[in-house]
């Protein structure tokens with residue numbers, strides 16, 4: 001796919017780069033085996049719609065929402081969730 | 088499909104085959120399983136009533152709850168087992184490990200299940216179906232309890248239960264477990280199953296694995312040592328999938344799996360990689376594809392809510408400012424109530440116990456038996472009982488926090504702060520409660536799923552200055568710390584008090600950090616926490632929770648604490664010195680005889696004098712007895728060890744007797760110095776303070792100097808001088824070694840810090 005054929009340009013970034021309230025589509029999980037396996041089992045497979053709900057008062061942990069359930073995870077782990085967003 | 092289902096021969100579990108007697112058939116074991124927080128325990132309670140047995144699984148501190156079906160008069164009794172929550176059959180916590188082991192029949196203390204009730208949260212169908220389909224595929228007779236139908240409805244979702252049953256090939260019972268709606272239907276179904284188990288549909292394979300992956304799975308399944316045939320083969324197949332997918336898979340020596348098997352798994356993974364199949368994700372993705380398809384067929388969104396009521400609440404309760412303020416408010420209320428509210432029932436209990444003690448005292452003549460009963464047994468029971476009000480209140484609060492769903496938010500808010508020293512946000516509440524008393528605090532650490540985090544929390548909890556230390560602090564500060572104003576309202580005694588609390592906290596954090604860096608390093612600090620929607624708590628459940636905790640404490644820890652108290656009583660009472668006992672009797676006799684011989688005119692006056700003299704004699708006797716007892720001898724024995732801290736053997740006696748309960752230091756010192764066993768009235772307390780100030784060392788310098796006082800305060804702030812806490816640590820970690828290590832470590836640190844305080848102070852010329 002070349003840039004020309006894509007109507008809206010998508011960007012891949014860690015979910016923590018999104019502002020609270022924004023959502024994206026899971027592109028990849030760049031995480032160590034266990035964490036990755038668990039997040040996958042919770043339903044965070046590639047292509048899932050996931051929302052960055054909020055950051056805790058001190059910026060860590062973060063709350064994300066996908067498939068109708070809310071999860072809190074440490075920033076360190078959330079940084080490995082790469083999402084695709086359309087501006 | 089269903090024809091195929093009914094002809095398949097259901098599995099015959101070992102347990103029912105072995106039980107031979109015809110009159111009373113072996114109870115059918117029905118296990119309740121599902122995701123965390125989906126209502127398993129609520130359903131379990133509805134099905135079993137109040138007859139649950141709570142225990143632990145062998146070797147781990149995972150709770151095991153078992154109960155009989157409520158009011159079953161049928162020929163075949165039914166036993167329910169409430170399993171912990173699990174997200175998947177690949178375990179990430181001891182809880183999930185138990186679930187997997189029970190369902191795959193690896194758990195030695197649980198027989199093979201006869202039936203599985205899968206509790207599924209209807210408001211979160213997709214995620215719940217992931218685990219549900221994993222379990223269905225194990226091939227047990229299975230039913231689905233589709234719980235939280237009310238929440239699903241409120242969120243604007245309609246579910247087609249008949250369709251779901253058809254897709255999964257097993258019966259589905261929609262219900263609201265908390266209001267018991269739909270529970271009787273499930274109950275009838277289970278009774279019918281118990282009568283005729285063979286007619287029940289069993290789980291079948293649902294998820295379509297990639298063909299290459301499936302071939303590898305079948306191959307591994309066949310080489311399992313406990314490979315099963317027929318429908319049982321599904322267990323082996325499920326196990327093979329888990330092995331192939333789980334990166335951390337290691338062969339289980341206890342079930343005869345060899346390293347050879349591990350090699351086969353590796354080879355299979357390699358072959359899959361060559362075909363560019365990701366063995367880590369293939370099975371998971373296939374299952375989500377299957378689950379997603381089912382959910383599309385079953386769920387119908389009737390109205391789409393952009394924000395549920397729970398989300399609205401969360402915007403305030405996890406808000407940077409309001410959320411933090413609300414959290415502080417909740418914690419303050421909780422702490423204040425276990426600190427002060429618990430005093431009322433505690434006081435009541437103490438008076439009651441004292442009343443019983445004096446009743447027995449009046450019934451029996453003075454002597455060893457009376458002393459054993461009153462000072463040993465009754466006082467020991469009292470030592471157990473004083474913990475109860477605090478435990479009850481704390482667990483009422485914890486149940487409230489957990490049932491409403493606020494606990495997860497509290498952990499979310501506190502995680503960063505606790506994370507600094509490598510702990511989990513959930514460690515906050517156990518540690519906070521430990522300021523009132525470490526015993527309920529340690530019990531509260533059960534809410535922490537991660538075993539190492541839980542252990543660290545348990546081990547640092549005794550460093551929080553508990554309310555039993557307060558009388559000791561107050562006494563020693565009154566004796567040793569000059570009442571000087573420093574700046575404004577801040578006085579030296581106040582500053583010392585603050586310093587002691589801070590010392591405990593700082594040391595706890597340092598030790599936690601150190602432990603997490605070294606011996607308790609978790610190889611994978613997995614901090615994924617679900618934030619469940621807020622729910623209205625059931626009062627019934629809250630009190631049940633409280634009751635379970637309290638009775639568990641009495642059964643498991645209470646007996647040991649009682650035993651230790653009786654032992655301590657023995658050590659403080661024996662041996663008796665016959666010479667002194669005799670001379671005491673003689674003196675007493677002389678005094679009374681003398682009074683009788685005096686002029687009868689001034690009898691009124693003399694009576695008072697006589698009583699005072701007798702009381703003084705009694706105090707001397709008590710002091711002499713204690714100083715001569717085993718504890719007194721131990722005090723002398725340890726004197727060389729505590730002398731560098733500035734303590735003499737009499738303080739040693741105080742330290743040793745504190746093991747029954749820290750606040751006993753005050754009354755012990757009163758006995759040691761012949762000031763009576765009091766400390767009960769203000770007058771007594773002042774007398775004790777005065778007496779302590781007057782104590783001199785052998786060289787004539789005062790004993791209770793500021794420096795000695797500080798060293799002793801530091802010692803009390805750190806050392807684990809509480810049998811109750813030590814026993815609870817032993818019970819909650821399931822290991823006597825941790826309890827002993829804790830006792831020794833904190834003792835050593837306390838000694839070292841006291842030493843530094845005393846000798847450092849002397850070095851600096853403070854005396």
Ligand SMILES: Nc1nc2c(ncn2[C@@H]2O[C@H](COP(=O)(O)OP(=O)(O)OP(=O)(O)O)[C@@H](O)[C@H]2O)c(=O)[nH]1
Pocket residue numbers: 122123124125126127128129130170171172173234235236237238262263264265266489490491622623624625628
């Ligand atoms: N609205 C609603 N709430 C329910 C229902 N069933 C259970 N609850 C509530 O859901 C919460 C969790 O229930 P539990 O029974 O403790 O869940 P569990 O599955 O045992 O949870 P874990 O043991 O932690 O895995 C409690 O607050 C219950 O009161 C239901 O059908 N509807």
Ligand SMILES: [Mg+2]
Pocket residue numbers: 127128129169170171172
């Ligand atoms: Mg439960």
